[in-house]
Amino acid sequence: MAASLVISAPASGVGKTTLTLALARAWRNRGLKVQCFKSGPDYIDPAFHAAATGRASVNVDSWAMDRATIVHLVGRGTDADVVLAEGSMGLFDGVAARGVCGTGATADIAEMLGWPVLLVIDPSGQAQTAAAIAAGLRDYRAGLRLAGVVLNRVASPRHEDLVRRALADAGIAVFGALPRHAEISLPKRHLGLVQAEEQAEIGGLIDEAARFVAEHVDLDAVLRSAAAWSPEPAVKGLNVTPPGQRIALARDAAFSFVYPHMLEAWRAAGAEILPFSPLADETPDASADVCWLPGGYPELHAGKIAANAHFRGGLRAFAETRPVHGECGGYMVLGAGLTDADGIHHEMTGLLGLETSFAKRRMHLGYRLAELAAPMPGHQAGARLRGHEFHYSTIVAQPDTPLAVVHDATGAVIAETGSRRGQATGTFFHLIAEDR
Known part of the structure; x- marks a missing residue:
């Protein structure tokens, strides 16, 4: 059985990809097999996942795919020790009209698969309000379980203490707090991150992110918060016809x-x-x-x-x-x-x-x-x-x-x-x- 988590956030640009890559590489460095997925239609992040884990990553999408397709795709996590699904945008962000089995929101995948959500919270420009946001995300939709929070870009030890106290009062676990660290910033262009295959230094960036996160996040506590998950039997393959032989x-x-x-x-x-x-x-x-x-x-x-x-x-x-x-x-x-x-x-x-x-x-x-x-x-x-x-x-x-x-x-x-x-x-x- 794999320890399974969905990594999400209140919004885009908070640090989901960096944390996903860092956790994946840190656990891989411990000898664990890590399988990543991407919730939503992002076609760039899976290549970063593969660079961090050494295993191919694929998209799962509740608007475009039926449940059987999603079950088939996540079945590749059968032999993994850890399964991480990186979300898109904010946890509940999707389209207004339901698609095949959801709106495309990360929350759809978390609820469908029963995987707890690890939130990345950037408390820049706030303190106790960060706890209100996390509590609101925890309580917004029945059927989701919040594993806890990792704080990103905290300004100072005092700032971290204020946020931690507020989250503790709300009953939300904090697994770690990351100070600002420019050395692990991933370069971007107009359609998102510069692709993994275009970055000769990507391995070094992921290694540094893993080192940094392992220093500031309780990796064992994060694993304990994960769901013990076994894939369901897939009832069919993918509904995709090749364009030719x-x-x-x-x-x-x-x-x-x-x-x-x-x-x-x-x-x-x-x-x-x-x-x-x-x-x-x-x-x-x-x-x-x-x-x-x-x-x-x-x-x-x-x-x-x-x-x-x-x-x-x-x-x-x-x-x-x-x-x-x-x-x-x-x-x-x-x-x-x-x-x-x-x-x-x-x-x-x-x-x-x-x-x-x-x-x-x-x-x-x-x-x-x-x-x-x-x-x-x-x-x-x-x-x-x-x-x-x-x-x-x-x-x-x-x-x-x-x-x-x-x-x-x-x-x-x-x-x-x-x-x-x-x-x-x-x-x-x-x-x-x-x-x-």
């Missing part, structure tokens, strides 16, 4: 946003994944029967992509006989052109007429439910696909035939319909699951 997958610093469970599901269904790098001017493998361009940061590499004529010509040749699909950044690269943040226009592959611009950034964020008007790789017309959209690009032109009718989580129709032309299709959302 041999999948040419763009994979480099510009094309890296892929949910790990999607790739695992493709392989489990017998598909072979053939990575290639557009930034290295490579083309899809000639033996592939489909090409998939995931999201990432094409806006940071637009000049390089435009200059790589071998890649662009090879992709166009591939699309003459076989399907090509792009998600978000991949969709933009399938378009006619991309204008970067400096206002410079770059020619893309031209398989679709899409024109996008980062010159005037506008955030697009949220769950998406798409009803396909035409087939795309792996899915027939009429399929209902659940995904998530997060980017800052503006559509200048989207002239091709719409691929789908796309709704946000409230049911409202949105303008980002995706496109199709010939063998090419694209969407702004990243696929998580198909309704069945």
Whole structure:
């Protein structure tokens, strides 16, 4: 049985990821097997989890996935000593309308699996009020159990004492208090943390975080507060159909946003994944029967992509006989052109007429439910696909035939319909699951 916890907070930016990585590495250093998960649609954090634990991490999502899928995914914790699920945003933050089995809130996963919540509280600019916030989170929803609290960024011993006393009066355990420590700050960019594979020093950062947290947090007390958990038997596998038998997958610093469970599901269904790098001017493998361009940061590499004529010509040749699909950044690269943040226009592959611009950034964020008007790789017309959209690009032109009718989580129709032309299709959302 594994000691299981959900790590959450009142809000984003409080230190959930740093604490998760530090605890995972600290327990791994003690010889324990640690399995991490990410609650919600974040596709960056699982790679950090893997760097800390040496084990692949996947997303679990109550809005997009059914309970059976979530049970299947967390089953990989069967042989672990410790299981940690890192939350997204605040503990109860989700969308207004319920999805498959919840709103996407971290609390949904904690309640569904029976895992206690370890709260990260940043009491900057407050003292006793931090206890009121923690008590409010503890009591807001029946069915959740609060394991306790770790304080982050305490200003002084006096500040820590004030907060600890208030939390003790509220009956809430404090497992430790972390002073400010700039050396373990993870670098960020506009879509979140700079990806783990782009940071050569990530191992050292995680080691330092583990050392620091072990010095200030009672790791044994945290483990004692965890739930003893055994996975339920999975009644089915993932409801994901691979887009082809041999999948040419763009994979480099510009094309890296892929949910790990999607790739695992493709392989489990017998598909072979053939990575290639557009930034290295490579083309899809000639033996592939489909090409998939995931999201990432094409806006940071637009000049390089435009200059790589071998890649662009090879992709166009591939699309003459076989399907090509792009998600978000991949969709933009399938378009006619991309204008970067400096206002410079770059020619893309031209398989679709899409024109996008980062010159005037506008955030697009949220769950998406798409009803396909035409087939795309792996899915027939009429399929209902659940995904998530997060980017800052503006559509200048989207002239091709719409691929789908796309709704946000409230049911409202949105303008980002995706496109199709010939063998090419694209969407702004990243696929998580198909309704069945």
